[in-house]
Amino acid sequence: MRLFIVRHGETDWNREGRFQGQQDTDLTEYGLSQADKVADFLRGHKFDAVVSSPLKRARVTAEKIAAAAGCEAFETTEALTEINHGDWEGLLANEVRAKWPRIIDLWHTSPHTVIMPGDGGESLRSVQLRAVKAVDEISARYDGDVLVASHDAVIKVLLCHFLDAPLSSFWRFQIANCSLTVAELRVGQPARISLMGDAHFLGIGFDLPEQKGL
Secondary structure, eight states: OEEEEEEOOOBHHHHHTBOOTTOOOOBOHHHHHHHHHHHHHTTTOOOSEEEEOSSHHHHHHHHHHHHHHTOOOEEEOGGGSOOOOGGGTTOBHHHHHHHOHHHHHHHHHOGGGOBOSSTTOOBHHHHHHHHHHHHHHHHHHOSSOEEEEEOHHHHHHHHHHHTTOOGGGGGGOOOOTTOEEEEEOOTTSOOEEEEEEEOGGGTOTTOOOOOOOO
């Protein structure tokens, strides 16, 4: 099967550089237009199913794509929800640095060693385990193309898994809002990435914004 992976459109917190995590933020007007553009790019494509994180920013993005593609099989799963940033959620990057300077330095240099502080805070490994399990369940149910709408950290840990890359490689991927990644999942063979972080249909060129709130 082929797995089409789309990151959600822009939110106010993306623009402001806040750590969103599992907070249920809305798309901005620009984020809605991004979702419309990726939906138009995929218009009419035959998907066996569209599967989304339940958070609104991903779900609305996915709903637009499903409608444009004419796909009626739509579902959500908690396993595709963004990393839980614990006590960092809702804070700006400089606010996090002021209170947790050592942890945020580790987050940007050795992300695989960090467990987010506070109740529910996750590690990249815990996110990867639940996301990979979800993808395995999807691939067991469908043979054709499936679209997944999710979040930055989830997509990056899936890429680490597909490419047999350590989680320390997390920051080597840049996944823009509403960009498209395609992974070919082949039984008994390694995954093959045929597209990664493509955003040409958004008309934003090659100068992608840095993600501050992650």
